[in-house]
Amino acid sequence: MKKLLFLLLIPAVCFHLHAQNTPEDAANAYAGKEYSKAAEIYEQLLKTNGESAEIYYNIGNCYAKLNKTASAILNYERALLLAPGDPDIRYNLEYTYSKTVDKIESVGDFFLVDWWHAFQNLLTTNQWSRFAITCFLLFIGCLFLFFFSRKIFLKKSGAYFGMGLLALIIVANSFAYNQKKKLTHRNSAIVFAATVTIKSSPDNSGTDLFVLHEGTKVIIKSKLGNWNEIEIADGNVGWIKSEDIVVI
DSSP states (O other): OHHHHHHHHHHHHHHHHHHSOOHHHHHHHHHTTOHHHHHHHHHHHHHHHOOOHHHHHHHHHHHHHTTOHHHHHHHHHHHHHHOTTOHHHHHHHHHHHTTSSOOOOOOOOOHHHHHHHHHHTTSOHHHHHHHHHHHHHHHHHHHHHHHHOOOHHHHHHHHHHHHHHHHHHHHHHHHHHHHHHHHHSOOEEEEOSSEEEEESSSSTTSOEEEEEETTOEEEEEEEETTEEEEEOTTSOEEEEEGGGEEEO
């Protein structure tokens, strides 16, 4: 009886293993220009294996080939959250944004703020955390030199390098915290409606303020019922229905 059950289980197990798609299956579908199939497989892999910058990036490429601009941008943005320093993701994202209807001029930040953010985006949360730990271990070494070395040169070196490392530890931890916050408190979204009118209040009877199109990125400021108060790159604010956007 046990042998019979074992024999019956073999086809079921084989079928289950066969049904589990692999990254190679998705890559082959993409190479064969079966972009919808490739996107479906990659999305299944996301559900199975969890978030991955590489998979989001590949999904974005699939939707870009299918001319589904909003879906491509959404997945590129999600990939960039996980790998902010990846130049390929950033390039494809900027190129896809160039194909959207809305050309909104950003208010912009002071150039030093832009540089600071660009420096922060060089590494991921985990990479900044590892960098901070490395600096801390070196800082301990500098403290050892300062307190236990008998040579004045080594004491001074330990003090100066220690202060520099302490500053790097603070900066790295700050960057790691900011990157983590972006991942856990996602307040950006992509417009998925072909055309949507932004209202002055969370109600259909509100005044029409401006029109947005598919693929535009917005910042969610607050939520009331089925409505979201959003802000666009030029600083304009209004209300949009939740069903018209997808959170990054």
